[in-house]
Amino acid sequence: DAGITQSPRHKVTETGTPVTLRCHQTENHRYMYWYRQDPGHGLRLIHYSYGVKDTDKGEVSDGYSVSRSKTEDFLLTLESATSSQTSVYFCAIRDEAYYGYTFGSGTRLTVV
Amino acid sequence: AQKVTQAQTEISVVEKEDVTLDCVYETRDTTYYLFWYKQPPSGELVFLIRRNSFDEQNEISGRYSWNFQKSTSSFNFTITASQVVDSAVYFCALSEAKGGFKTIFGAGTRLFVKA
Numbered sequence: 001d002a003g004i005t006q007s008p009r010h011k012v013t014e015t016g017t018p019v020t021l022r023c024h025q026t027e028n029h030r031y032m033y034w035y036r037q038d039p040g041h042g043l044r045l046i047h048y049s050y051g052v053k054d055t056d057k058g059e060v061s062d063g064y065s066v067s068r069s070k071t072e073d074f075l076l077t078l079e080s081a082t083s084s085q086t087s088v089y090f091c092a093i094r095d096e097a098y099y100g101y102t103f104g105s106g107t108r109l110t111v112v
Numbered sequence: 113a114q115k116v117t118q119a120q121t122e123i124s125v126v127e128k129e130d131v132t133l134d135c136v137y138e139t140r141d142t143t144y145y146l147f148w149y150k151q152p153p154s155g156e157l158v159f160l161i162r163r164n165s166f167d168e169q170n171e172i173s174g175r176y177s178w179n180f181q182k183s184t185s186s187f188n189f190t191i192t193a194s195q196v197v198d199s200a201v202y203f204c205a206l207s208e209a210k211g212g213f214k215t216i217f218g219a220g221t222r223l224f225v226k227a
Contacts, residue, residue: 042116042118042217042218042220043217050212056212090157094213098159098162099213100147100159100162101147101149101157102159105155105156106155
C-alpha cells in the first residue's frame, strides 16, 4: 500500500470560489500526478510533479495550478471554480516497484 | 502525439462467458509501457498489469490474460470464465518511459457481467 490519501473526499462549491485539493503520500515517491475523470474521456492529466517545487502541465491544465513544497504533499488549486470543473479528481504516485500508478480514492467536486 | 483507443464503450456478458477488451495505441516512442487498470463500482483505480514495449510475451494471471502485439499496436485483455465480480470499468493506458513518465488513458470499457 503506497499510503496515498486525498482530501476532501467530496466537496460542493460555488462558481468563482477558489478550491484546493490535497494529496498526501507517506512513501517518499518522487512523481505525483493529478488527473480528472469525466464520462467518455477516461482520465486526463492536469499537472504532475517530478520533485519538490518541480511541476509541469498536463493536457488539461487551464484553470488549475499546483504546488509541491514537500515531497509528501501535492496540492491542486482551482483559482476560480467553474461548472466545467465539476469532476472526480484523482491523485496518483508512480510506484518504482512496478512502474505503474497507485491512485488515491478520489475527490468528487461539484461546482454549482 | 500519443493516443489510446478503447473502441468498446460497454460490453455485457453472462457469467462464465469469455470476454476480450480491445486496446489500440499510438506513439512515436520506441520505448514505452502499457497498462491495464480496473475501476470497480466502488470507484477506486487498481493496477492490473504492465508490459514493456520491448517484451511482447503474452501474460496470463489466473482468469486474466493479455495479448500484446506491436505490429498492430494492440494490447488486448481477455477475461476467461467471467464472474460478476469482474464487473467494472477497465482502462488501457500508455506511459512514456522517460521524463515525467506521463500516462495517457483510454476512455475505458464498462464491463457488465450478469449472473
